[in-house]
Amino acid sequence: MMIEMNFETARHNMIEQQIRPWNVIDPVALDALEMIPRENYVADNMKGSAFSDAELPIGHNQVMLFPKIEAKILQSVQVKKTDNVLEIGTGSGYMSALLAHLAEKVCSVEIYAELSQNAQEKLRSEDFDNVTFVIDDGTEATEQTIAQQGPYDVIVLTGSVTQLPETYKQSLKTGGRLFAVIGSAPAMEATLITRVSADQFACEVLFETEIPALENMAEVTCFEL
Numbered sequence: 001m002m003i004e005m006n007f008e009t010a011r012h013n014m015i016e017q018q019i020r021p022w023n024v025i026d027p028v029a030l031d032a033l034e035m036i037p038r039e040n041y042v043a044d045n046m047k048g049s050a051f052s053d054a055e056l057p058i059g060h061n062q063v064m065l066f067p068k069i070e071a072k073i074l075q076s077v078q079v080k081k082t083d084n085v086l087e088i089g090t091g092s093g094y095m096s097a098l099l100a101h102l103a104e105k106v107c108s109v110e111i112y113a114e115l116s117q118n119a120q121e122k123l124r125s126e127d128f129d130n131v132t133f134v135i136d137d138g139t140e141a142t143e144q145t146i147a148q149q150g151p152y153d154v155i156v157l158t159g160s161v162t163q164l165p166e167t168y169k170q171s172l173k174t175g176g177r178l179f180a181v182i183g184s185a186p187a188m189e190a191t192l193i194t195r196v197s198a199d200q201f202a203c204e205v206l207f208e209t210e211i212p213a214l215e216n217m218a219e220v221t222c223f224e225l
Helices: 009-022 029-033 044-050 066-079 094-102 112-123 138-149 166-170
Strands: 055-058 062-064 085-088 107-110 132-134 151-155 172-184 187-197 200-209
Touching: 009 066, 029 066, 029 094, 044 055, 044 166, 055 112, 062 200, 066 094, 066 151, 066 172, 066 200, 085 094, 094 107, 094 112, 094 151, 107 112, 112 132, 166 172
Parallel strands: 085 107, 085 151, 107 132, 151 172
Antiparallel strands: 055 062, 172 187, 187 200
């Protein structure tokens, strides 16, 4: 006899057993993780693994990040209800939903049309109407998308980059926060960049990790921080 999974209990256990032990204690971030049904953003045949401590495949050789990494991202950027957010790498749409739950509006860029369209359907089913989806290469879309939708209070890169393109930094408002995993495997650093003034940025390495690169980012010539 098949036992039906209790998603609410599984989600709560994920937070208590995986996320809190990783020093994610911000109540706003934890509440968002409790509220957004992660199981809705994985394939039907993987719902039982939605809360596992693992990266989950979502197609096109892309993955859904570890829950604890997603939680760390959310805690680090401190999204506010008035924030304008840019996400590079829509992926499953789960991080888009977390950001949209907390922000005024989100612009999410994804290179793969199928992933973007799937994410749009999922967010529409949960009544999110504050997300603009752009199907484009993040390395190409920055200039036009940022000019139209920015500047931003928060920018999140859901894949790693060898170096951070200057365009992203310059698209932050003063006081804006940017999360990126920077470096090459196995030496990658999850980094929070805050725009202090028009020409000053504070850079804080949060933790070491390794996540898949954003598509085409490995070949981009970028500026150093």
